[in-house]
Amino acid sequence: MGDVVFEARGLWKTYDMGEVQVHALRGVDLDLYAGELVVLLGASGSGKSTLVNILGGLDTATSGTVLYRGRDLTRADDAALTEYRRHYVGFVFQFYNLIPSLTARENVALVTEIAKDPMSPDEALGLVGLSGRMDHFPAQLSGGEQQRVAIARAISKRPAVLLCDEPTGALDSTTGVVVLDALARVNRELGTTTAIITHNVAQAEMAQRVIHLSDGTITGIVENANPRPARELTW
């Protein structure tokens, strides 16, 4: 196992919903290692998105600490978190979130223009198998293609960590497999630490480690000595 990338200790996240308090995370301890591909598995409301958002610098914990390679994310302000996301984190979301007014290549260029050591947009799109559709606008691409553009955009900065929140949630299973295969390839070829959120048990088979969450706590971590190639998954 590689170096520790993330080190979370005693993470609590509490939302004030008027008179009631909702605890999204209740004391989570977790380490993520360089180059590994993990799947966070849990039902909706289990806290997996909250955890990933905190790891990715989109949200801050109510208490506890998160260290990214020794740097404390829980104490960082908005500007520092922005810089962190800008240089180290790649995100992939369920709803792609591409900029509709930019072509596939330009959506990737949006990131490469501000990154420190990016690959070229063409190279990133090649990695996800979209070399032929680089000049299409999002409205001209299928859902799976849009999601692969989102992945290309996320990896083009050569992020230290790739966080994917239900990347196949809006896709049918055939398309979903293509997207997961692209993620696995990036993890393999670039060595990017990758965390994939899903509630789909079948997808857990591609992970080296599966982290089970329920009701805001980690209920178990299962190591998988022989992850299955994404191509072989069905659901």
Add this chain to the structure above:
Amino acid sequence: MLSLRALDRKLLRDLRGMIGQALAIMFVIIAGVTTYVSMISIYDTLDGTLQRYYREYRFADGFASVRRAPEQVADRLREIPGVAELETRVVAGANLEVAGFGEPVMGLIVSLPEDRQPALNQLFIREGRLVQAGRENEVVVNEPFADAHGIRPGDELQAIISGRRRTLTVVGIALSPGYLMQIQPGTMFPDPQRFGVLWLGRTALAAAWDMEGAFNEVAFTLAPGATIDDVVTHVDLVLGAYGGTGAYGRADHPSHAMITEEFKQLQSMAAFLPVIFLAVAAFLLNIVVTRLISLQREQVAVLKAFGYTNRDVGWHYIKLVLVIATAGAIGGTLLGMWAGRAMGNLYLEFYRFPYLHYTLRPQVVITAVSLTTGAAVIGVLRAVRRAVRLPPAEAMRPAPPPRFRATFVERLGLHRFLDQPTRIILRNLERQPLRSALTVVGIAASCGILIAGLFFSDVIDEIVRVQFGLAQRDDVRVTFIEPTSMSALAELRALPGVQHAEPFRFVPARLRNGHRSYDTGIEGLPEDAYLRQIIDRELQPLAPPQDGIMLAMQLGRILDVGAGDEVVVEIMEGRRRTVSVPVAGMTEQYIGVGAYMEMDALNRLAGEGQAMSGALLLVDERYEDAMNAALRDRPRVASIVSQERAVSSYMDTAAESMLVFTAILSLFAGVIAFGVVYNSMRIALSERDRELASMRVLGFRRGEVAYILLGETGLLVLLAIPVGFLIGAGLAVWSIAAFESEMFSFPVVLARRTFGTAAIVVLVAAAISALLVRRQVHRLDMIAVLKTRE
């Protein structure tokens, strides 16, 4: 307990959710309705007050001046068909001395029947009383003049009438409908410090002015059905033998003509300013509600699925708009009434009505409210129709993703120079060309309104520059009571401090071409005149013509003659000759309608020997008081006018009111610019919150994200400013045309300062909107946005 239907409760919450935008639109509506209500009501008020004042104080329908006519002639005038009532009077010029004021003060002294009001042109007594019989030194003073010098009943004045000094005791302060604007003949601006109207008993004035048993002015009213032109012709026939200088109707009465011009301008401003505001408000409502409805398409679908009819849903949104429009209309009406009254009081200072009869016709309020709500509802109907047209099932699905393409700029091959955020800006703008264009027009309108409102001071500056820098260079203009031998020039040159003196001749005349005629005066200038210059359209000096007559362009238009044509000149003094004279050329004259000849040629035309009507002087400032003192007691001197002083005192007052006007207009124009910019940014934000949040997730800094949002509207603002310059210049040309009349022909001049002010107001309004919206960008909730479907 008030119970609201669920749908109405939704309406209130929707309103609360868009409170910033709703307020911005409301402000624009308020600005529009305020200008409309205040301007129309002030026009109605002034016009109503004027008519009432004229009626109550019996302002005459026609007037005539004559050199000297025996009182019996009045009976002949009364017999003219169409004359209802006729009154004679004596009018005299005088030099006045006011204690503590060293400069020359000219007085116009009008006779008053003893112990009673005149039959026509009665006085409104503000303070004190009319003159009493047998008290020859009692005088009533016009209020502006009294105010300018702090004169009160009981005070004394020195007057030199026909060279005789008299001490007059002020017994009353009064106003007259004939002297609403107290402008001294031959000058441009009212100057109550240096020119005053006084009323003296008829007996006393006639004795002083050699008019016993005679008169030199008549005023008359018309019988029902009579026309002024017919009566004027007859009056001129009668008075011609006594040195009549031409009768004229109310329309040509200097005070009335001046005030009518001012009202006309007010009326045309009231016609276009509010329309612009209301149009912008309608446009804003349109885009805001279109956006709101497109955000709520699922809600619309749900409502329809539950069985609400298209009408219910449509009415729901119309109500939303009506709430905003009605609130704006009510606020605007109240503010407009308040502003109307406040402006009325300002005008009261200026025009000197005895009272102000504030008029707000109910139709004005009804029009304002229905224009506003109508514009708002029409603006919204399209969006509502689109919302209710969708079948519920379709409306519940998300809208198809917007289609984009490379922009024009990029297709030109310039894309290499554009980073991705800039491409986003350009493509968003190009995808909605109509909205972008309307936004540009909206912002440009505010810029244009400002220019149209502000440029008038540029015009005045230019007139002053041309009139007093090029055309009239004298320090003092001395006019004699009647044409005088040229030897008087030597006397003037010998006065203390006089550095240079040039004679001039002024001959009252009626110019005619066929049925067209115009009463004016011909000014005769020496061939080498320096102090008074005739200028052409390019502002180059022209020599006064030896042969023929030079006409102001306005006069050429009135008479329909040009260079080379002939005009008939009827001299209205002396031997009263009628001669046909060729038009030698045209001259540029912004104010007044003059005619010019070389002085000797004019004397020959009048059939008189070498004579001068007065002289223009250049005076060493240090000796001015001594010179004034020396001139004041000379019996032949009718008036001493120091143009420069009059202009500068007027400019000071004008500058003050201009500052107030500029501030108000800037505020209103700023409100429009703010309304458009703020709404367009808010809408861009609501349409792109997802995009912007995505970019924040990708690691874009707040400023970089704000660049996309603010850059889009910022680009439109930058585009709008030059467009606004064009609109402003267009409005300026249009309003100058609306203002043009017989008396005025103004140059269209737009100073760089005016454009600068307009641009700055727009930029400041845009910057304020940007700051407000920037705060929203900072609050973008990345997680919430990303978790929801588009």
